[in-house]
Amino acid sequence: SVREWGGSEAAAAQNPIKDRQVRFFPDGSATGAQIVLSLDDSQRVVDLDWLTGKVSVGAR
Numbered sequence: 001s002v003r004e005w006g007g008s009e010a011a012a013a014q015n016p017i018k019d020r021q022v023r024f025f026p027d028g029s030a031t032g033a034q035i036v037l038s039l040d041d042s043q044r045v046v047d048l049d050w051l052t053g054k055v056s057v058g059a060r
Helices: 009-014
Strands: 002-004 033-039 042-048 055-059
Touching: none
Parallel strands: none
Antiparallel strands: 002 033, 033 042, 042 055
């Protein structure tokens, strides 16, 4: 699932993944997002900070 910064999980669940975009801007900022990658019982969360454009990955 994908959740844009300030969005809700319910809204993300209603919108197809194909309509989601992560954008990085020349000033270093980004759209911000939280992406959950799942395989079997394992999950990883990719967080994109909207202010700094920093990407971090962690277990969920």
